[in-house]
Amino acid sequence: SCSHSYLNHGRKELRGTRNSEGLQFHTVAPWKSDILARWQKHTHLPCTIHVFRNGDLLSPPFPLPLSKSTPLQWDALLATLTEKADLRSGAVNKLCRLDGTQVSGGEELVNGDYYVAVGNEEYKKLPYFELLVPQDSAYRMLWY
Numbered sequence: 001s002c003s004h005s006y007l008n009h010g011r012k013e014l015r016g017t018r019n020s021e022g023l024q025f026h027t028v029a030p031w032k033s034d035i036l037a038r039w040q041k042h043t044h045l046p047c048t049i050h051v052f053r054n055g056d057l058l059s060p061p062f063p064l065p066l067s068k069s070t071p072l073q074w075d076a077l078l079a080t081l082t083e084k085a086d087l088r089s090g091a092v093n094k095l096c097r098l099d100g101t102q103v104s105g106g107e108e109l110v111n112g113d114y115y116v117a118v119g120n121e122e123y124k125k126l127p128y129f130e131l132l133v134p135q136d137s138a139y140r141m142l143w144y
Helices: 002-027 030-044 074-085 128-132 137-143
Strands: 047-053 062-066 094-097 114-118
Touching (some): 047 074, 047 128, 062 074, 074 094
Antiparallel strands (some): 047 062, 094 114
């Protein structure tokens, strides 16, 4: 049992150092995180999400460009969505992913992803993507 606990201990130590190295990259080495930040800035600008209207299978999604350089104000984003989506139910109260989970802040939005703008009604789980996004030929090529 001695050797067993020693092995476990050794493994734990390895895991510990690997973790701290990972953390270090983000927090401790300023030059590294600076390069990382600069790189991310370039790769994510401009960031655009595509938004469906809740329960609406006739209107295609509209693109919503987001500026990553300014901290995303959630209220301002919802106001812009309200304006663009023009929901029958009025103001956009929340933004959901296609599986219906609610997005709680701008930092959760992913460039190029699809979302659904929802008013004060419930999220309607419909095949938005399948019906409204034209599948391009490259996508079809994969299947034939």
